[in-house]
Amino acid sequence: MASSLALGHGGPVGTSTASSALLLSRAPLRDAPPPRTGARGRPWRAHVGPDGAHVLFAGDLYDRDSLRQALPSAVAGQDDAALYAAALAHFNADCDSRINGYYAAICWYPDERRLRLARSPINAPPLHLWTDRGRVVAASTARAAIAAGADDALNEERLADALFLNFRDCRQGWYRDIDRVPTGEIVWLDPEGARRRRFWTIRDLPSVRLNSDDAYVEAVSAEMAKGVQEVAGGFAKPATQLSGGLDSQAVASFTLDFLPDDATLKAYCWVPQAGFEPLDWPAAHGDETSLAHAFATMHRRVELEFVDTGDLPLTHQEDKIFMLTGIAPMGGGNMHWGHEILRRAAAAGHGVVFDGGFGNNGFSYDGLTGPATWMRQGRIVRAWREIGLLGGKRSHIARFFSHAIMPQLPIKLRQRLRRLRGKTPDPFESWCPLRAGFAEDHGVLARSEAVGHDPMFLDLPSAMDWRAATLAMGENDGADITLAYELLYGVPTRSPLAYRPLFELTAGIADDQYLREGETRWLARRMLKGRIPEQVRTNTSFGIQSSDWPVRFNRERAAMLDEIASLSNDPRMAQMFDLPRMERNLREWSGKNSVGGPEMALIFSAVGRGLTAARLMRYRDRRNG
Known part of the structure; x- marks a missing residue:
């Protein structure tokens, strides 16, 4: 329509x-x-x-x-x-x-x-x-x-x-x-x-119990095949986003099954731009090139195209997004590669671009709420064993206390304990650009508490709680952004993993199918055997979106400092945003990211989101003026 x-x-x-x-x-x-x-x-x-x-x-x-x-x-x-x-x-x-x-x-x-x-x-x-x-x-x-x-x-x-x-x-x-x-x-x-x-509502979904471990793999595989078929059925010449993760490679694999044997599948993979410096961090990776290339090598019908956004500015297409959605996207720092992928897909005549959305809270869930759930069920030995097998730098008993016992406590008590231990940074000193006084005076904290929002993002006590929280994060603003992309480029984006029968099936499956013998995402890893490269299937590091953000922010640091100085002359902006903190952190920033460091929270999140929000306010003022 x-x-x-x-x-x-x-x-x-x-x-x-x-x-x-x-x-x-x-x-x-x-x-x-x-x-x-x-x-x-x-x-x-x-x-x-x-x-x-x-x-x-x-x-x-x-x-x-x-x-x-x-x-x-x-x-x-x-x-x-x-x-x-x-x-x-x-x-x-x-x-x-x-x-x-x-x-x-x-x-x-x-x-x-x-x-x-x-x-x-x-x-x-x-x-x-x-x-x-x-x-x-x-x-x-x-x-x-x-x-x-x-x-x-x-x-x-x-x-x-x-x-x-x-x-x-x-x-x-x-x-x-x-x-x-x-x-x-x-x-x-x-x-x-x-x-x-x-x-x-996700909380009304029934539990799913099947006869064997293999039965879960078969059931989820069948629904995923059906989901890709149904979602793709109304479009000509589908393309897909491809990363080094399980979700996008699962979608690509099942899409190949749907396509005619002589058809190819264009796969767009974002890559960091020149100047990107990978972190010395085995738990994470910022460049998906080798993992995406491995998938294309395994599946010869995949036409892999690497997407380097080059020197696109941080404000790329921002005014158009403001006009079409009327919102300040909190993921604005990640949108440049979405723009470029859809621009290329439109030029190539693709009818739709698939993504791997809804995988993490669906079939590839990591199962890490399992220990807390088993603790409540009285399966203490199971919870203790899995936490031991997961490993970690802290002692076994310390990890057991954190992941099996602490999630059972009231959230306000847990937050107080974290503050006393100094384990969690104050949002108003790290990732949130608002002034603490503004947040207090304008009801931000009261509304947050009233709806059960946890700004510390502590472990949740059940998989259903985690899924409900993640669905709420994207159900509205995400839909507006998806529509804006489609209006701009004429190519819709679809998420086959959100196919309702598939999602409901996976959301009803117990944690022991997702976490077993210390292996997270156990269900996804089993069902993707033979479908994706082993180096991807067994990989436990996570991908960092927009990992080249230090290059982009450093290139525009002077302009952002000028923008903050201009905002400081606007009483409304100065009341709402902690501009002195944003200015100080941006000026003192080393220009790099670090493992476990505060840079991403202080710069990418606080400065980036704060300036996006301020630009929307000024955009609305210009339109009304």
């Missing part, structure tokens, strides 16, 4: 419409994008379902054949909007629980003056909602609501929470009066008001 207001089509913003965007407005639009941005009339119309619902659908449905077979009559139409409309008319309130896909849907019942909004579980296109005295706008971008009359004032509470890495409030938007529809939620609006219902 066309993008909201066709942002990006045919103008300087980008080159294409997006299949993952939609717009419904029951209010006249004002301040619509001028012709120079490529705005044009919508090239789509709503599908009218059997029950009279006018359905706007963004994204993709999966398992279409089985869904059609479950319906009592033939579907009047071939596209996913028609199929969704038919399923909604038949299954009613249970519709979204019965279907699989990556989608957002707006359904308008004109006779009842009733609106129904829904987003698929786990991963979905964005959906924003604004209501005001009988006026309603539901759209893929907050910008559409602003064009219809919503207040375009930035929600600085949301901005401050994001800088504190608190993403737990999944309904809060980046603009004061514009809400979000979370994944796995349905919203109804009628003359009586609004109602919301979560039809899917």
